[in-house]
Amino acid sequence: MSAMDEEIEAYAAAVRAALADVPEPDRETLLADLEQHLTEVAAESDPTPTRAAAPAAAPALAPDPGSAGRSLPPGERLVVRLGSPEAYAAELRAAYGVEAPGRGRRSMADLRALVLSPAGRSAVAGRARDLVGEFQPTWWLIRGYLLVIALWRLEHRTWATMPGSLLDVFVLVAVIAGSVALGLRTRRRGGFGGSPFRAVLAIGNVALAGLLLALPSVAGVDLLNLVSPASATPDAVAAVPADRNAETGVPSLANIFPYSRDGKPLSGVLLYDESGKPITLSPEDHGLEVDQPCDGPPPIANAFPLRLRDVTEAGPETEEETGRPECAPITPSPAPRPSRTPGG
Amino acid sequence: MDTTQLLKGVLDLAVLAVLDRGDGYGYDIVRRLRESGIEEVGDASVYGTLRRLFKAGALNSYVVASDEGPHRKYYGLNDTGRATLADSARTWTAFARTVDDLLDDAKGSHP
Secondary structure, X not given: OOHHHHHHHHHHHHHHHHOOOOOOOHHHHHHOOHHHHHHHHHOOOOOOOOOOOHHHOOOOOOOOOOOOOOOXXXXXXXXXXXXXXXXXXXXXXXXXXXXXXXXXXXXXXXXXXXXHOHHHHHHHHHHHHHHHHHHHHHHHHXXXXXXXXXHHHHHHOOOOOOOOOHHHHHHHHHHHHHHHHHHHHHHHHOOOOOHHHHHHHHHHHHHHHHHHHHHHHHHOOOOOOOOOHHXXXXXXXXXXXXXXXXXXXXXXXOOOOOEOOOOOEOOOEEOEOOOOOEOOOOHHHHOEXXXXXXXXXXXXXXXXXXXXXXXXXXXXXXXXOOOOOOOOOOOOOOOOOOOXXXXX | OOHHHHHHHHHXXXXXXXXXXXXXXXXXXXXXXXXXXXXXXXXXXXXXXXXXXXXXXXXXXXXXXXXXXXXXEEEEEOHHHHHHHHHHHHHHHHHHHHHHHHHHHHHOOOO
């Protein structure tokens, strides 16, 4: 970049800065083609200072209107010819009819007038509209997701943030796609027309926004903590019947009836799991309990089939006998000797 | 007497008059004004005036592509501009005549 280009750029930047307080679109009008004009001026071979330039000329140079053909150092040609950038900007502004900036800070009244003026207002509104437009697609995704959460709430009777079934996945994809499509259509063609549609859309948007804000407190769900319907809340666990015993992982059975290969019922069969632990069932879950003989040794807990009876009035969840105080509590089942391999 | 003050009042008229002779772009208008004898007009004043007149609806503007350089924005008078020029010229002539008469009286030179 030549020295002249640098000077033009610097001069232009200074002029722009001096006009920074001018509202659009006047500012743009004033500054259009600025560099082009400066280039044309700079291309003059004989920079004759105008009356405006005289007081602002570089100190070392006396303005000499009559001198022809004298070449000035690049850094001063524009200033000598046009005056300082600030003077140029002031002259431009005055000729155009824009008020000159006050010394120092603008008053609040000026600022308010600037912002509320048609030019200022449209600039602010335009920028605000652009910003809102940037966030619109994100809102379409979020509102679709919120709508699906609301649907899952109705379907599963619990708050969930992740799909729990294939149907849930279809619903999620379909609703989010629909939300984006609706948003695009609304943006391009004003939706499906008419103020009723717009009113419904506005109410829907507000409702979903409200759901977003209320979700953490209403549902006790932290949206960042992804959960599935089955384990969302303790209620869900109770609602879904427990298929498995939480501790041992053994299916919740009341009893096991072993038979030999030729169909003969067996009794007193001892069963152990893969780590050698006796298999114990939960007949209490089914309203049954082990029939304890009052005299004699208590039955072995992993000897099948168990001898069971209906739960006594004392209550099903007791692990020790309460209804028959004269009977002894269940003793622990015998552990296998390490050398013996359980099962077959 | 400082002619800059006078110039401020008639710059619109001068720019319209130059454009009446032919369309032109910013730098070109400045040059033509200077050549016609108004040497002290500032570039920025002319540019600002052109844009103000355009905004007021007195000028057309169009862009002319150029082979050797950047595209130039040309201005030209439209009907409103021509009407404004005629009107301002009348005002100026009447004003100048009034001042001339005043001077003649002041000079007190009577044959």
